[in-house]
Amino acid sequence: MSVVEEICLYPALTLIGALTVCYLAVTLGWQLIRGFRVHFLSSWWKSDLRQYGNWAVVTGATDGIGKSYAEELARRGLNIVLISRSMEKLQRVAKEIEQQSGRKTKIIQADFTGGDEVYTPIEKGIKAVSIFSIAVNNVGMKFHDEPIKFIDAPNLRQKSSHFI
Template structure:
């Protein structure tokens, strides 16, 4: 009997040691990405002549376009803002000498992909970055607080904007719980965050399969690590991004194609009100530079060490704490206050 107990505890202790040894190994892999996941200097250009980046006019998409051009690829940049795309195309051409193709399109709309397919059909595309996405509301809110859920809305008029700003300031003063989540609609979010990614993969993946190489990066979000209140629609759309990416990678890995979902937390972009950069809120350039080092790290990554830690912390926190009313209300008030402060500073500097 004694020998059996000794064998059990020895085996159990060995299993625990192996488990935590593997965990430690995985941590070191994320800390030393260049050592664990080295990329040859010609890695990206060996995938094909062209890279396609959606949502490329600013933020993360803009930096992916610049980074891939710096790696020797010609770039197709896509968004609905022609002026900023043309400015980026000029910058890429001047700094890298690479060819740039500008496609102006609004991914929130229907029936746009036949023209995109026509524009891309003759290109040898080695990298696709599905970055474009919209947030239903910068200020987090409960699902039914969105006044335009069933409408396909366009650009808000000034009266709507005036009401929105008033609501932000009123929330900051803790006087109201009126709707802050306006201007976006279910159809626009689904079209931009979900449909666009699927259709772009459908357009570009066949060429990669035929050539037996290629890279697809689908940008998700760190808040999709758990069912995230106050961003329910956005987080759900990003979970689709992750599951779709992981399924495709399982299907096409044998064809030499890398398909990865990248799930950042804080990156200083327009989507989060250009928050100041720090250890956890990265600049778009720093985040993109870091995330490209993790291309061989699996079908889903956070793209940086600090965001990997945040993901672990969020997933380790009991949901009862995350879902507490005080926490949710505090999140809403904090974001609204930050936005109000940003607008106040902008108004003062413009005066």
């Protein structure tokens, strides 16, 4: 019995196999296209973020991911409002961003463990800049000493939480 004759004996299995191969080929092809776009084209073809406003606000902006966001947004042409607890770190990061990108920065010292009163100085500081549409909330909070999901967090208005 030839291969063609065997394939004809099992048409349902042949169809399932062909559909599976097509699905995998399309899925892999799409992932390759997306990967190429993200990793290669993004360095040449950048979105103009200034269409959303001249300023971006970044909380937790003095270390780690928050600092990286602030630097990248400044590199892409936006002025940055930096919000964090440490005034010394805020001043250092603001100076770095201004030197590296030539963009303006504004710093707001805020400790989110203090409760609702933290929002008043932030609101006043943000009103001083032109309209913005980009906000990166990168404040890390830890409740008690055990990790919990945000959805299961206790009353967020209680002062039992503290920064990581």
